[in-house]
Amino acid sequence: MKNIFVNPIFWEGDHICIIDQTKLPVELVYEGCRDISSVWRAVKKLKVRGAPLIGIAAAMGFVLGLRRSKVKTWPGLLQEARKISRYLASARPTAVNLFWALGRMVRVVEAHEGEDKKRLLLFLKKEADAILSEDIRMCFQMSRHAACLVKNGDSLLTVCNAGGLATSGYGTALGVFYRAHEEGKSIKVYACETRPLLQGARLTTWELLHNKIDVTLICDNMAADLMRLGRIDAVFVGADRIAANGDFANKIGTYSLAVLAYYHKIPFYCVAPSSTLDLSLGSGKEIPIEQRDPLEVTSFYFKKPIAPTGVHVFNPAFDITPASFISAIITEKGLIRKPFGRNLRRLHGRLSQK
Numbered sequence: 387m388k389n390i391f392v393n394p395i396f397w398e399g400d401h402i403c404i405i406d407q408t409k410l411p412v413e414l415v416y417e418g419c420r421d422i423s424s425v426w427r428a429v430k431k432l433k434v435r436g437a438p439l440i441g442i443a444a445a446m447g448f449v450l451g452l453r454r455s456k457v458k459t460w461p462g463l464l465q466e467a468r469k470i471s472r473y474l475a476s477a478r479p480t481a482v483n484l485f486w487a488l489g490r491m492v493r494v495v496e497a498h499e500g501e502d503k504k505r506l507l508l509f510l511k512k513e514a515d516a517i518l519s520e521d522i523r524m525c526f527q528m529s530r531h532a533a534c535l536v537k538n539g540d541s542l543l544t545v546c547n548a549g550g551l552a553t554s555g556y557g558t559a560l561g562v563f564y565r566a567h568e569e570g571k572s573i574k575v576y577a578c579e580t581r582p583l584l585q586g587a588r589l590t591t592w593e594l595l596h597n598k599i600d601v602t603l604i605c606d607n608m609a610a611d612l613m614r615l616g617r618i619d620a621v622f623v624g625a626d627r628i629a630a631n632g633d634f635a636n637k638i639g640t641y642s643l644a645v646l647a648y649y650h651k652i653p654f655y656c657v658a659p660s661s662t663l664d665l666s667l668g669s670g671k672e673i674p675i676e677q678r679d680p681l682e683v684t685s686f687y688f689k690k691p692i693a694p695t696g697v698h699v700f701n702p703a704f705d706i707t708p709a710s711f712i713s714a715i716i717t718e719k720g721l722i723r724k725p726f727g728r729n730l731r732r733l734h735g736r737l738s739q740k
């Protein structure tokens with residue numbers, strides 16, 4: 387637990403407190419979310435981001451939403467719960483953890499037919515707390531399963547931020563690095579800056595520096611050269627949604643790293659909890675990809691314009707990495723190798739409905 391140095395989300399009295407990640411690394415600002423629309427906005431604007439964390443935030447936001455509702459009877463509350471779920475789900479389309487968490491919350495309401503509002507809210511708060519604590523446990527378990535993949539002296543590459551800030555505090559891909567560090571292995575991490583919103587430059591380096599891990603920032607277009615120079619031993623990334631055949635969505639730029647790693651014969655690992663699995667989708671082609679504001683591309687972090695006004699922009703927030711480029715997927719249940727379709731099903735069976 388010693389590497390949970392920051393708490394990206396927590397209850398403070400009757401409201402939720404989040405770190406506004408858009409302000410990092412310049413300022414560490416905590417913001418209170420007192421109603422459901424402030425939670426929706428925080429997710430939409432990436433104040434709260436990373437697949438597991440947006441699931442946790444949605445579950446907590448759900449509690450706020452139902453608490454504020456004026457409805458008192460169970461049938462009315464069920465209707466309201468479904469409405470709240472649809473609203474929070476509309477904040478971002480790709481990370482399945484959001485829908486997975488909201489599905490769990492709605493099922494709590496469904497399972498307590500006739501319950502009065504006060505008791506229902508207790509059950510819902512308990513479920514949101516369980517989603518948070520399960521994520522902590524899953525991150526630790528993944529880091530243990532992946533420990534054998536990191537050797538003393540390795541140089542490791544990552545993209546975006548799949549760390550404590552993207553989860554309940556420890557991280558998926560970065561959790562593997564924390565674990566290696568805790569085991570006394572000397573590792574060096576290269577962090578891709580991750581244009582356009584710079585989660586690698588702003589968040590991953592911040593986290594790793596705080597945890598005293600040797601980190602070097604690179605621009606996204608420098609990864610190929612590092613690999614050609616033989617300076618990368620393995621690539622570890624997180625995921626936003628993993629389809630039944632092992633294809634997965636993650637931050638834009640992940641696919642190009644996977645192709646590069648494959649070409650240079652470097653192992654490429656995807657680290658994600660089962661809340662990121664969507665076995666209802668046959669392949670990555672079915673994963674909805676979020677398209678974001680052109681301003682993210684035409685300006686440097688919304689400040690300085692870096693392109694002429696009116697230029698066409700393509701700005702998908704995620705891309706799909708085909709299963710064929712992945713060496714292994716690591717979930718809390720273990721290390722999964724090819725064929726991913728069969729082995730994901732074998733380890734995770736039929737997961738609960740998203």
Ligand code: MRU
Nearest residue numbers: 435436437546548552624625637
């Ligand atoms: O747009 P973001 O910052 O929410 O994207 C986050 C990522 O792509 C992460 O790699 C992914 O959610 C895994 S986080 C453990």
